[in-house]
Amino acid sequence: xxxxxxxxxxxxxxxxxxxxxxxxxxxxxxxxxxxxxxxxxxxxxxxxxxxxxxxxxxxxxxxxxxxxxxxxxxxxxxxxxxxxxxxxxxxxxxxxxxxxxxxxxxxxxxxxxxxxxxxxxxxxxxxxxxxxxxxxxxxxxxxxxxxxxxxxxxxxxxxxxxxxxxxxxxxxxxxxxxxxxxxxxxxxxxxxxxxxxxxxxxxxxxxxxxxxxxxxxxxxxxxxxxxxxxxxxxxxxxxxxxxxxxxxxxxxxxxxxxxxxxxxxxxxxxxxxxxxxxxxxxxxxxxxxxxxxxxxxxxxxxxxxxxxxxxxxxxxxxxxxxxxxxxxxxxxxxxxxxxxxxxxxxxxxxxxxxxxxxxxxxxxxxxxxxxxxxxxxxxxxxxxxxxxxxxxxxxxxxxxxxxxxxxxxxxxxxxxxxxxxxxxxxxxxxxxxxxx
Amino acid sequence: xxxxxxxxxxxxxxxxxxxxxxxxxxxxxxxxxxxxxxxxxxxxxxxxxxxxxxxxxxxxxxxxxxxxxxxxxxxxxxxxxxxxxxxxxxxxxxxxxxxxxxxxxxxxxxxxxxxxxxxxxxxxxxxxxxxxxxxxxxxxxxxxxxxxxxxxxxxxxxxxxxxxxxxxxxxxxxxxxxxxxxxxxxxxxxxxxxxxxxxxxxx
Numbered sequence: 001x002x003x004x005x006x007x008x009x010x011x012x013x014x015x016x017x018x019x020x021x022x023x024x025x026x027x028x029x030x031x032x033x034x035x036x037x038x039x040x041x042x043x044x045x046x047x048x049x050x051x052x053x054x055x056x057x058x059x060x061x062x063x064x065x066x067x068x069x070x071x072x073x074x075x076x077x078x079x080x081x082x083x084x085x086x087x088x089x090x091x092x093x094x095x096x097x098x099x100x101x102x103x104x105x106x107x108x109x110x111x112x113x114x115x116x117x118x119x120x121x122x123x124x125x126x127x128x129x130x131x132x133x134x135x136x137x138x139x140x141x142x143x144x145x146x147x148x149x150x151x152x153x154x155x156x157x158x159x160x161x162x163x164x165x166x167x168x169x170x171x172x173x174x175x176x177x178x179x180x181x182x183x184x185x186x187x188x189x190x191x192x193x194x195x196x197x198x199x200x201x202x203x204x205x206x207x208x209x210x211x212x213x214x215x216x217x218x219x220x221x222x223x224x225x226x227x228x229x230x231x232x233x234x235x236x237x238x239x240x241x242x243x244x245x246x247x248x249x250x251x252x253x254x255x256x257x258x259x260x261x262x263x264x265x266x267x268x269x270x271x272x273x274x275x276x277x278x279x280x281x282x283x284x285x286x287x288x289x290x291x292x293x294x295x296x297x298x299x300x301x302x303x304x305x306x307x308x309x310x311x312x313x314x315x316x317x318x319x320x321x322x323x324x325x326x327x328x329x330x331x332x333x334x335x336x337x338x339x340x341x342x343x344x345x346x347x348x349x350x351x352x353x354x355x356x357x358x359x360x361x362x363x364x365x366x367x368x369x370x371x372x373x374x375x376x377x378x379x380x381x382x383x384x385x386x387x388x389x390x391x392x393x394x395x396x397x398x399x400x401x402x403x404x405x406x407x408x409x410x411x412x413x414x415x416x417x418x419x420x421x422x423x424x425x426x427x428x429x430x431x432x433x434x435x436x
Numbered sequence: 437x438x439x440x441x442x443x444x445x446x447x448x449x450x451x452x453x454x455x456x457x458x459x460x461x462x463x464x465x466x467x468x469x470x471x472x473x474x475x476x477x478x479x480x481x482x483x484x485x486x487x488x489x490x491x492x493x494x495x496x497x498x499x500x501x502x503x504x505x506x507x508x509x510x511x512x513x514x515x516x517x518x519x520x521x522x523x524x525x526x527x528x529x530x531x532x533x534x535x536x537x538x539x540x541x542x543x544x545x546x547x548x549x550x551x552x553x554x555x556x557x558x559x560x561x562x563x564x565x566x567x568x569x570x571x572x573x574x575x576x577x578x579x580x581x582x583x584x585x586x587x588x589x590x591x592x593x594x595x596x597x598x599x600x601x602x603x604x605x606x607x608x609x610x611x612x613x614x615x616x617x618x619x620x621x622x623x624x625x626x627x628x629x630x631x632x633x634x635x636x637x638x639x
Contacts, residue, residue, distance in 0.1 A: 019612035024575055032583040054579050059575060072567060156455055159570040163483050166578050170479065171470075 008092040012069070014100035017142070018388060019064040021055055021104030026111045028054060035339040036236050037112055038119040040282045041196045042255070042262070044112045045130040046195040052137055053189045059101050059138045063145020070240070071153045079300050090225045094143060098361045101138040106131070109358055119341035121285040122265055129206045134355055138187040140217040141165065147223035155417025180254035185212055185246045188426055191257040197282050197335075200262035208250035214243015227366035279313040283335050289343040294333060300379050301331070304418050308356055316361075321363040331355040347387040350376050354387075356421055363427040367420060370394040374401035375417045443514075446504075447495040453525065456491040459528045460484065467538045476540050479581045481530075482597050484540060485549040486577045488526045490570050493557050496523070497566030505625065512622045513614075519558055519618055526550040540619035545601040552596065552610030554578065555617025563616040 009015070029037070037044040070076040079089065109131060149157055156277050170189055176182035183190045185208055215238045221413040222235035233251040250256075270276035271291040279290050294311035301307045306328075314332035315324045324332070333352050338344040354376035359366040367375075369390055377398070384398040405413045423429040439461070462486045467476050476484075495518070498504050505511070526548050533540040540546065553573050560569030577597045584598035585591030592605040599606035 020571075020575065024579065028579060029582070032579070051584050054575075057578055058575060154455075155494040155567065156491045158454075159493075159574045160459070162578065163487050163490070163573050166581070167483065174470075207473060 004091045008096040012096050013066040014096040018100040018104040022107045024090045025108030029112050038337045038341045041123050041127045041197045045127045046111050049134050056141045056163035057162040059141035060145040060165040061158045062143040064149030064158035064161045067146045067149025068153050086227045087225045090205040090406035098139045101142045102135045105138050107136050116341045119285040122282045122338045126200050129187050133206050133209050136213045140213045143217050152347035159331050172414040180249050185250045188424035198266040200260050200263050202260050208246045212242050215239050276310040280315050284341050293348040294352050297349050301356050326360045357424045357425045359427050365429045367424045367429045371399035374418050378405045446498045449495050452492050455486045459487045481540050482581050489553045492522045493569050496561040501626045502628050515622045523554050542601045548607050548610045551614035555614030558617035558621035561626050562620045565627040591597045
């Protein structure tokens with residue numbers, strides 16, 4: 001059996017399919033929408049799932065192409081005359097194609113993994129679950145392609161099936177609206193877009209998806225291996241049961257994956273030594289990079305009375321809205337990961353310093369962005385530059401305010417900056433830096 | 437006339453034409469049934485063009501291309517005529533929808549994508565064989581439709597299928613592919629298949 005399987009691996013479309021999926025996957029991963037998985041392993045697994053949008057139809061087409069092989073080589077009748085059950089001949093093909101797409105998908109993941117291996121440390125078990133569901137989706141697709149290619153053995157079946165597969169993936173969200181959870185059951189790519197740092201896919205969603213995909217794969221196997229109409233009708237049973245089971249398993253709740261947050265990824269991990277600097281666990285690989293910059297920032301802030309003594313990552317999430325506990329002596333820093341997986345260094349120091357002028361959550365009288373910039377760069381002693389979150393329009397005002405501060409005597413300017421911090425902390429900012 | 441009938445029959449043109457028309461009708465019905473808008477979305481238009489081109493791909497090779505070559509006929513003009521006819525079929529089928537309730541347009545986009553994709557397919561038929569000719573057009577177009585890039589210019593060239601009709605860069609890329617495919621196919625003809633595949637006329 002294993003000898004037949006090895007021959008099938010070499011002589012079927014398996015090798016070509018694996019290569020095509022790998023090349024297409026790697027190109028998509030790195031070039032389609034920029035590198036969106038630099039944060040960590042979970043982001044990589046979810047980004048891979050998103051790109052199933054292309055890989056899933058391609059796997060369908062690959063299966064349909066493989067199913068026509070005997071007909072293409074004009075040996076269909078010859079093989080049909082062999083005194084063996086059809087299942088004997090189909091199992092090696094099913095195995096070879098499944099191995100091929102699984103390898104293509106996993107190798108694509110590894111290429112992304114090599115990119116972030118130096119910086120990503122937090123590896124939750126969900127990563128493997130999400131990847132396994134992705135592999136299962138591709139196996140179901142390639143087997144379904146084999147089944148359809150066998151039932152409709154024409155030249156145009158494979159490309160048409162690929163196009164239909166993409167059409168299906170694009171139509172599912174619209175067809176199930178307003179019940180988003182239904183789309184989550186049937187589409188392996190739904191809600192996988194733009195994963196943020198603390199995002200996760202709840203196990204229940206993965207289990208429901210896996211049940212549906214396994215049922216689909218089961219139906220495909222029955223259709224591919226069947227030689228009579230009875231078995232073909234019976235093939236409907238797994239897909240109907242699977243769909244019903246998956247629909248019951250999936251929580252009937254919209255935005256189930258988008259709103260999911262991994263509390264462990266969000267927990268703070270601190271660097272040894274004083275002053276204390278902490279980042280979330282998902283960014284723990286960047287702790288040394290953050291520590292250097294954050295301690296430099298805290299040292300600059302020490303000029304102010306009641307200066308903050310600790311820097312933490314700002315782990316606020318907006319969907320759902322959830323803030324870290326507020327403390328006046330802690331500076332919150334938003335950790336932005338560049339596309340190379342390392343800390344985006346350009347304005348981190350300034351971000352730490354301007355973090356001292358932030359207000360508690362849900363405060364209505366916060367310090368304006370221009371004033372924050374001006375005060376922070378006055379402390380740093382250089383001209384303001386816009387950070388990643390700044391509106392370019394604010395920069396002009398910030399430079400103006402910064403110049404006004406520089407005109408003042410040192411003690412007066414420092415008093416104004418200290419007052420600005422006080423106003424921010426007490427949530428009573430109103431007057432601008434220049435007109436205290 | 438007799439030659440033409442035999443040629444069309446050997447290339448299984450009637451089946452391919454029926455399939456293409458059927459695909460166009462299915463896509464048209466899908467849009468009419470599921471959307472209230474009269475203008476069909478760009479992804480749907482591009483995918484329909486791809487589908488029609490895929491349906492006509494099978495006619496690019498006959499049951500035995502090596503045997504066909506032994507006929508002392510001037511093949512290049514006939515191959516050009518074949519491709520031009522296929523192009524006109526795709527364009528005519530989709531432009532006919534402009535008179536109905538679901539517009540598969542704009543016309544420039546349909547012409548550009550039909551030309552480019554048909555050229556790419558013809559190039560595939562001339563190099564890796566008719567049976568595999570749809571590989572590159574399918575993979576490329578699926579990715580381009582989902583992730584079109586308008587910046588930089590290289591992105592526009594690489595996702596030319598899904599660019600707006602006015603994009604001259606995309607038109608240039610499609611024209612180059614169309615012309616290249618036309619020349620390659622006219623000069624070389626469909627790639628010869630291994631004898632096992634060409635042994636019989638069933639396909």
